[in-house]
Amino acid sequence: MKDYSLLIDRESIPRHVAIIMDGNGRWARRRSLPRVEGHRRGAQVIESLMDTAIDLGIEVVSLYAFSTENWSRPKDEIAGIWRLLEMFFEANIDAIMKKGVLLRHSGSMRRLPASTRRIIEESVARTRGNRAITLNFCLNYGGRQELVEAVNAWAASKRQGEKLTERSFERHLYTAGLPDVDLLIRTSGERRVSNFLLWQIAYAEMIFTSVLWPDFRPRHLYRMIYEYQQRDRRFGGL
Ligand code: IPE
Ligand code: IPE
Ligand code: MG
Secondary structure, eight states: OOOGGGTOOTTSOOSEEEEEOOOHHHHHHHTTOOHHHHHHHHHHHHHHHHHHHHHHTOSEEEEEEEEGGGGGSOHHHHHHHHHHHHHHHHHHHHHHHHHTEEEEEESOOTTSOHHHHHHHHHHHHHTTTOOSEEEEEEEEEOHHHHHHHHHHHHHHHOOTTOOOOHHHHHTTSTTTTSOOOSEEEEOTTOOOOTTOSTTTTTTOEEEEOOOOGGGOOHHHHHHHHHHHHTSOOOTTOO
C-alpha cells in the first residue's frame, strides 16, 4: 500500500475531522467474541489516532462514541460502554496531558452514570489549558437534541425582539467555538449520518470505508486526508 503520509499537502489539512466510529459489534461477531470486546478494541484505536491527528496538524477531532439512539441497546452492552469509557479516560489522561490534548464533551450528561460523568468532567477540566489538538467526545450525543436544546437555550437568554442569527445560534451548540466539520468519516460500510453533527456537517466532505472501527489504523487516516485533498470544495460557488 502506498504511503499516503508523504503525499499529503501539509498546507491544506482539514481543520475539523468528525468520525463515526462504527463496526465494533461486527468486528467482535466475526471473531465469535462478545460485542463489548469489539468496543474495547475500538477504544484502543483512539490513542494512535490522536498521534496521527497531531502529526497532521488537525485542529479538532470529533468522535461519535454513543448516540441518543444507542440507549435502545441491551442494558449490559450500555453498561460495558460506560465502563470502557471510564477506563479509557483513566488509562490515557497522563498521555493526553503529555500530548497537549484539550478534551471536550458534546452531548447531554443526563442519564450518564455518575461515575462516568465525574471522570469526564474532571478530565475536561484538567485539559483546559492544552492547545495541541481538541478531542471532542460525542457521548449521549444526538444532532436533533443538540439543535432543540440550542433553540431553547437561545430563547431563554434572548433580549426582547432579538432575532436568531446563524452566529448567535451556534454559540448555543455543544460545539460552540469549534470550526465547521471539513471531513466526516464513517467506518463499517454504512453510508448514513445517524444523527451526528447535523448543523456542523453542512459542507463537510464525506468518506465512507468498509474498514471496521477496531481495524482502523493511522494509514487509513492518512489515505483519507489525501483523498479529501483531491476533492474540489466549491461551497456553492464556481
Ligand atoms: C459502534 O459500533 C459503537 C457504538 C455505537 C457504541 P457498533 O456497536 O454500532 O457496531 P456494529 O454496527 O454493531 O458492528
Ligand atoms: C452510530 O452508530 C453511533 C456511534 C458510532 C456512536 P450506530 O451503529 O448506532 O448507527 P446505526 O444504528 O447503524 O445508524
Ligand atoms: Mg453500528
